[in-house]
Amino acid sequence: MRYISTRGSAPVIGFCDVLLAGLARDGGLYVPERWPRLADRPVANRGASATTSYAERASSIMAPFIDTEIDDKVFQRLCAEAYATFRHPDVAPLVEIGPNEYLLELFHGPTLAFKDVALQLVGKLFDYVLTQRKQRVMIVGATSGDTGGAAIDGVASCRNVDIVMLYPNNRVSDVQRRQMTTVDAPNVHAVAIDGTFDDCQDLIKAMFNDEEFRDANQLSAVNSINWVRVMAQVVYYVTALEKLGRSAVFSVPTGNFGNVLAGWIARRIGANIDGLIVASNTNDNLTRFFESHLMTTNAVVPTLSPSMDIGVPSNFERLLFEMNERDGVITGSQLSEFRRTGKLTVEPDVYTNWITGVFHGHRCNDDQTLATMADVYSASSILIDPHTAVGLTASRAHRLANSLHDQVIVTLATAHPAKFPDAVRRATGQTPVLPAHLADLMDLPERAVSLPNDLAAVQAFVASCR
Numbered sequence: 001m002r003y004i005s006t007r008g009s010a011p012v013i014g015f016c017d018v019l020l021a022g023l024a025r026d027g028g029l030y031v032p033e034r035w036p037r038l039a040d041r042p043v044a045n046r047g048a049s050a051t052t053s054y055a056e057r058a059s060s061i062m063a064p065f066i067d068t069e070i071d072d073k074v075f076q077r078l079c080a081e082a083y084a085t086f087r088h089p090d091v092a093p094l095v096e097i098g099p100n101e102y103l104l105e106l107f108h109g110p111t112l113a114f115k116d117v118a119l120q121l122v123g124k125l126f127d128y129v130l131t132q133r134k135q136r137v138m139i140v141g142a143t144s145g146d147t148g149g150a151a152i153d154g155v156a157s158c159r160n161v162d163i164v165m166l167y168p169n170n171r172v173s174d175v176q177r178r179q180m181t182t183v184d185a186p187n188v189h190a191v192a193i194d195g196t197f198d199d200c201q202d203l204i205k206a207m208f209n210d211e212e213f214r215d216a217n218q219l220s221a222v223n224s225i226n227w228v229r230v231m232a233q234v235v236y237y238v239t240a241l242e243k244l245g246r247s248a249v250f251s252v253p254t255g256n257f258g259n260v261l262a263g264w265i266a267r268r269i270g271a272n273i274d275g276l277i278v279a280s281n282t283n284d285n286l287t288r289f290f291e292s293h294l295m296t297t298n299a300v301v302p303t304l305s306p307s308m309d310i311g312v313p314s315n316f317e318r319l320l321f322e323m324n325e326r327d328g329v330i331t332g333s334q335l336s337e338f339r340r341t342g343k344l345t346v347e348p349d350v351y352t353n354w355i356t357g358v359f360h361g362h363r364c365n366d367d368q369t370l371a372t373m374a375d376v377y378s379a380s381s382i383l384i385d386p387h388t389a390v391g392l393t394a395s396r397a398h399r400l401a402n403s404l405h406d407q408v409i410v411t412l413a414t415a416h417p418a419k420f421p422d423a424v425r426r427a428t429g430q431t432p433v434l435p436a437h438l439a440d441l442m443d444l445p446e447r448a449v450s451l452p453n454d455l456a457a458v459q460a461f462v463a464s465c466r
């Protein structure tokens with residue numbers, strides 16, 4: 001399997017190079033040159049047997065994307081190691097909370113957010129590939145909260161990796177910040193930027209677009225623009241459907257469009273997905289696109305679901321590339337137009353072909369988020385986090401608006417409630433308890449650097465970390 005860029009002019013490369021590159025040289029994102037078919041997967045791995053583990057299913061679902069670049073047995077071992085770090089034996093358990101209403105719990109990994117599902121595997125892959133190649137890289141990333149801790153946990157023990165993680169100062173929760181700043185490893189650097197998540201993401205993009213700097217510092221990325229993360233997220237859509245034994249709509253709390261894009265890919269390769277609900281908080285650029293063909297950028301406002309406080313959803317580029325029949329030139333010019341004017345629109349027939357009946361946009365404000373958290377707690381004594389609540393609110397609105405009584409809707413539960421204790425307390429009066437392995441998180445000493453929203457300052461810091 002070879003990988004091509006959504007902007008059409010970067011070198012065509014294989015899986016391991018895509019893993020290490022993150023962003024393509026032409027500023028685009030890598031996608032596989034063709035979509036494999038789930039139906040080609042060996043029957044033995046399709047979960048016919050209840051004893052097939054998540055890791056086994058995962059390695060067979062992802063195998064066509066890796067192709068011959070990593071030996072099958074090695075890849076199976078890396079998947080087994082990555083998913084052994086999860087506290088739940090199912091890794092991604094499916095929990096029924098009402099008639100045809102499910103939560104897919106993706107927060108049983110080390111840092112309590114769904115990002116662990118991809119980043120634990122990414123860490124194992126980096127370690128393996130870099131050791132094979134006798135190479136060292138500098139991972140730089142931006143986080144709206146959860147990527148930072150998950151990326152750091154995924155790679156902290158890699159011998160060949162340094163990591164610099166930018167986060168928007170005062171816009172991540174205490175738990176999220178501490179998961180980055182309390183890691184006592186010399187190769188880990190958490191940096192508070194005086195700006196928003198989009199500012200952080202722009203700084204990362206600018207470092208990648210500076211080729212001289214990028215090469216001199218061996219930059220690499222594990223943000224959700226990294227193909228391997230999207231690939232690893234395809235897995236749980238497929239395993240959830242195998243467990244259900246019937247088709248479903250998925251409701252996905254969305255920020256950078258990575259998770260819901262993985263759902264689209266699962267559907268594209270043959271999973272029985274009836275639809276994808278793109279659930280946003282008040283930062284609803286995506287929702288507005290899925291309602292109106294038109295994406296505009298509004299200023300980002302802080303909400304109770306900070307990991308979704310994103311104005312420019314990077315992974316949308318991969319869907320746009322598909323909508324343009326994989327024309328990288330058109331995709332590139334639409335995106336530079338978007339940068340320039342803050343507006344992106346697609347032709348009505350393109351919209352009808354690709355979006356209508358597949359994607360459904362819904363937004364949810366903080367009051368609705370709190371109301372859903374309170375409602376779930378009073379109905380079933382389950383505490384859910386505010387991101388999950390955005391997804392569930394959207395799921396319920398979608399069911400009601402379309403009278404979908406018999407439709408299974410699975411909401412992706414993207415974070416553990418203890419990651420957002422203030423919101424949970426406000427909604428339910430209950431204080432969620434951190435799992436035992438994080439019990440001392442609030443007492444550990446913190447280590448972080450503060451930098452202005454300034455490219456030169458950030459570049460100088462990154463260079464000093466090598």
Ligand SMILES: *Cc1c(COP(=O)(O)O)cnc(C)c1O
Pocket residue numbers: 113114115146147224253254255256257258259260307308387388414415
């Ligand atoms: C990152 C994150 C999201 C948004 O996911 P995207 O892939 O960026 O759309 C939603 N919820 C939580 C808890 C997250 O950490």
